Each structure stands twice: as C-alpha cells, then as structure tokens.
Amino acid sequence: MVDVMGPDLISDLPQSIIESILVQLPIRDAVRTSILSSKWRYKWALITQLVFDDKCVPFSNDREVVEMSVVKFITRVLFLHQGPIHKFQITNSKLQSCPEIDQWILFLSRNDIKELVMELGEGEFFRIPSSLFNCRKLTRLELSRCELDPPHSFKGFVCLRSLNLHQVLISPDAVESLISRCPLLESLSLSYFDNLALTISAPNLKYLYLEGEFKDICLEDTPLLVEISIAMYMTDDIAEHFEQSSNCNFLKFLGGVPNLEKLVGLIYFTKYLSIGIDSVHLPIMYHNLETIELYQVNFEDTKEIFVILRMITSSPNLKELQISGSSNIPVAVDAPDLDFWEKGCLLDSALNKLKTMKLSEMGGWPHEIEFIKYLLCRSPVLETLSIIPCVFDMENNLKMLIELVKCRRASSRAEVIFIHE
C-alpha cells in the first residue's frame, strides 16, 4: 500500500537538529520516537542529554514501585544509548540511594560526561562512588543530598566551571581543596552546610552563593567575583565565635572583590560584617557595585547600620538598594543613640546614581527613620522609595509616615510609596 502523503518532512534533517528537537522533549517521548519508522529507530539513542525528572515514569502512590520503575527505566536507557552523554540529570523525588546509581555513574564516567545533576529524594544520603572523580571532562556538577569523599589522589576537575552542592556531606578540608583545585571554576554554590569555616581560593570565580551555618568566610583569592549572595544562619556555637572574634570581617570578606556588581546578604550576614568594622580605615571602592540587598538588618545595632553606610559610601555607582529590617528584635529599652547620626563624617558625597530604594519590614524605629531621612537627603536622582512596614505595629507605622512626610528630599522626582496591606 503506497501512501500518497507527501515527502518525509523531518527524517532527513541533520542529527544536530534532530538532537535539538529530541532534547526538548520529555525523555519518554524521545525514546518512543524509535517506533515511528525505520529511520527513527535509533535516532533517540544518539542524543547527548538525558534528563530524568518526576514525570519520566507513570505516577503511583507507592514510592517503592515508582523507584523500581525509575531505576529500570534509567538503566535500560543507558544500556541502549549510543555515543557520548554530555548531560545527565536526575531530579526525582522518589528515587533514593540505591546500588544502581553507582553503575550509572561509572558508565557516565566512560562516556565523556560534562554536566551531572543529581537530586535524589529525601532519605538516606547517597554515597557518590569514586568513579565520579574520573570524569575528566566535567564542566558542571550539581549534587543534592549526597555524601562526597574525594580520594587523596584527586587532582581536581580541570574543566569544572560550575559547582553546586546542596545538603552534601563533605569534610571542610575536602570542600576547600575541591574548590581550589578547579582552576576554571566560575560559579560556586554551597547550601546547608553546618558549622563551616570556609576559605575560598578561586581565581576565576564570578558567582558565589552560600547558605548555611558558616563560622567564618574568607575570600582569599577571588578577584573576579561579580555577584555574591550569602545567607548566614546562627547557632550558639557561631554566636560565641562572633563574640570572641577579633577579626575585621568586612575586610576579610569584601577586601578582595573590586569587580563586585551585586551583593545580597541575608539573615546574619550584616551582623557578621559588623564585627571589627570599627577598624576599617581605608575605604575600598567598588566602582561596579550597582545593587545591594541586605535582609534581616538589626537597626538597633549601630554597628550594622555602619556596615550599610560603609558599603554605600564605597559604591559611587550604586543604583539599587534594598534593605529589610528585622521583625525579630526586642523593643529597645534604652533610648536609641541618635548621636550616631549627628556625627556627619559618615557620608559626605551624594549617591549620584541611586535610583531605587526599597525598605521592607520597617518597624518605624527611630534609627530606621533616621536612616531613611539620611538617604533621602543624599540621593539627587532617586526615583522610587518603597516602604513596606512591618504589619505588627500600626501605631509605629503612623509615626513613621508622619516623619517621612517631613523629610527633606534631594530628588524632586522621588516618589515615596508606602505599601500598606
């Protein structure tokens, strides 16, 4: 029977296009194309990217059943696959640590793997086999809920550009040496690490994202850093360490990042930077810093305010400022030290590029109001100031509004937007 359909539209396209199409299909649909026609029988087996997510096998409420079928599916796909595999990703919440994963990683290490992403389900942490460290061509590694133990002879991933470890059990020395042995590393993300004192030495690093209980962060050799985002959690241990510390954290952290463009600090970051801030004499200039976002700032602590002002002074090209107060502070018993603001030497120059300011979780405390006044007077090109008050205290909100209305503004175009639920 002859079809009077017309010429085949797609089977003779070059493999690079077919790959481009198949890679944008869910893996099941891609594998099913083997049934379309004789030409399509093995086209799927040549794709270089394999992504297995929660939808790659049919849904079932029984986790073990799903896990079994995921394992079977992935094993079969790998065995039937031909050619190099450049990207392998598993983000499946039903899959937990199981012995087959060792074999998959061994297989991948022999097939030129470049990008490996493994995000397994909640449960026992999977212990990454040593064959991972033989993946010489690895450019991107992203692991979640695993145990990583590099062998002593490990010389590093020479091609690695992006490292993302989330809830990974690894010794602090191993982390540091892993980072320093990857010369091309551009993007580093470490989250949910406990009690870590980290020194980062990565000459090509551009993006840094840290989240966890860090005792100490020292950016030793990171001249090319462009974007930093840090969330520092507190434990009693760390609090003690802070109190006893005699370092100047501001210098240790921000001393060697002249190319910084964006800084985001969360939770106790500002507090961390405030330690030893008094001893900073010479200003360090950040000519490229355009965005500063600091959350959970304790406005009762003048040192933390000083940190912010210090940062702002050092950033002549700052365009966007986002500060979030802390709704956690106990009400101050003593009168606030408003002399701090009278000192005058804090900020002489104007903020000539500041266009947007956003202040949230504002409790209407005296220091906060002074801070706003202070900035309003010194930002000639300000366009928007948004204030989101803390919802708890209505009376204070009103007081804040009254004070703000009185404020002198350097910018005639400034809009003060008070966002009230």
Add this chain to the structure above:
Amino acid sequence: MSETDLAVIKPEMMKPYVWLQTSDDSIQQVEQEIAMFCPLICQEIIQKGMGSSKNCAICLPQQVSPAMLSLILDYCRFHQVPGRSNKERKSYDEKFVRIDTERLCELTSAADSLQLKPLVDLTSRALARIIEGKTPEEIRDIFHLPDDLTEEEKLEPLRNITADPRIRLLNRLYAKKRKELKERERLKNVEVEEEHVDDRSVDDLLSFINGNDGDPKGVKTSKNKKKNRRKKEQQKNSSLKEASEVNKKEVNGHDIRHQSSEAEIISETSYLHYAEDDAFTSKPEFDDGDIDDEIDPALKEKIDREVEDFARRLNSDWPERMQELLSSGLDLEWNMEMNPSQRLQQF
C-alpha cells in the same frame, strides 16, 4: 588579512546592502545590518568579501529558498534591534512559529544551514511541542513518515550492545520466560506447528536453562550436549558479532538488525516495558495480563517469582554472585538434568 585587503573591504562594509543568492538562483538585495545577524553570511562578508555586488552575490545553502529567506530576515530584523524587552522577544517568537509544520521543518533546516542557532532552537522547540504527547500514528501523519517497521520489529527489542554478562543472563531468563509462555499457547492449539528457525536458535541459547521443564519436544541428554555445543558456538559468534558491531559504529537500523537476529533475541527484551501503558503495544508483552488468559496461572506465577527472585538476588549481591557464577562456569557447566527452579536455587 593584509592591509590592502582591509582597505578594500572597509568601504564595502560601509555599504548598507548585500546581495544574496537563494536556492532558486534568484538574487536579492538585503540590508547588510540585518543579514549580518546570520553567522554564515557574516562570515562570507568578512572573510571572503563577498556580497558587495550582484556579480559576487553570496551563494546561500540550498536549504534556503526565497520564502525561507524572507522569514529568516523578518526574524533577524526584529531581534537585531537592541532595545526590545525579553517579554517582547518571547511574544514575537511565539507568534513567529505559528506556521504549518512543513514550513516549520523547512525553516529549521534553513536556519541551521545559516548557523542561526537561536532560530534553530526556537523552531526545534516548536517541533518538539508538536511531537510531545502524540501517538505514533498522529506523528507519522503530521510528518509524512513511512510506517515501515513491521509489527514484529516494533515489538522486537532494540539491539543491546552491552557485553555485560549479568544483563545477558537476566535477558536470557526473560527470553526463556517468553518462550515458555509461547509454548503454553502452542500446547493449547491442536495442530503441531512447524518449528521456526527463530525458535531453534532460542532453544539453543536457552537449553541449558530450559532442561526438562515443560519442554514438549522431549529433551534427551545427547541432544542437550549437541545443543550445548551449538549454543557455545552461538554465544561466541554473537559476542564476536556484538564486538564487531561496536567497532563498526554503524547506526543504521537496517544493517545492524540484519547482521544478528540471534543477538537480538539475547538482547534487551523489556525495552517496551516502560511503554506498556501505551496504546500502541498491540501484542502483549510477557508481563501483560492479556496473555495470561490461556496459561495456567499457578505456573505463570511460579515463573514470575523465579525471575523476580533471581533479578533481586542479582541486584543485591552482584559482586559475590558474579564470583560464584564465574567460578562455577556460567555458560558451560550447568547441570542439564536440573529443572529451572532447582537451578535457580544454586544461588
């Protein structure tokens, strides 16, 4: 490039138009700025100095017809304006790919030949969206694909080019089970069918597992020995074939298949397992409920359990088991008198 070349090219670059020749040999005049968005054209202009006049028009690849060129230039014209927001670009892209499938395929091909990667990605994504979630018949319909795989081929496992003995063992078990179920079917039928050539080779390969259990042909020791020898040869042949195929790197489905039907039978049988929820699996896989109507459920269950048990054992203690298997001489010294369950209990 020498100084003189540069001096010659520079004034040319100032000209706002380039001349492009499409697949039908017609020549068009196009704004240079827009045409340069395509890497191939850019290369031709800068490296070879072409396109400055009608006489030295840049010859575009034959995938680029005038209609396609016009579409591509529209795309370039929109995107090369720097001021557009991401939202605007996305929205334009969505509308741009709302064309019929045939033109979409042509466009992908043309964009690829001009090395315009963003457009290739866009059109591929559109084609992927067309393919996603459709049945094979629908897909064949849309793209005019010939339905040239036989029913058997569609269900036949894809060639497994792994030499992993553990997987081959498991595959043999699965194949054995499939064969046994076929045997049951045949027993129900009154006529005695001719032995297929295929069956024969399956027999050879599986005889050491099969033994006396339910084999209607009646296994005799001498016959087993013969089978055993033949099976050894087959094994050698197929593993050699497999090795040579790996070396050949021949991807064309036809060639690989024709070379080793035996290897196929050993190969991964359950590739369709994960697709068993699909509509197009017409012939039941051995795991399906359909085929169970005619088979003694107790026996089937027994076989099921054996296979699962075996698989589980393999999965959990592979290193030790492999040692045992290898030392006991997996392929050669299986006791022919034992039936499958006894043999399994060896482990």
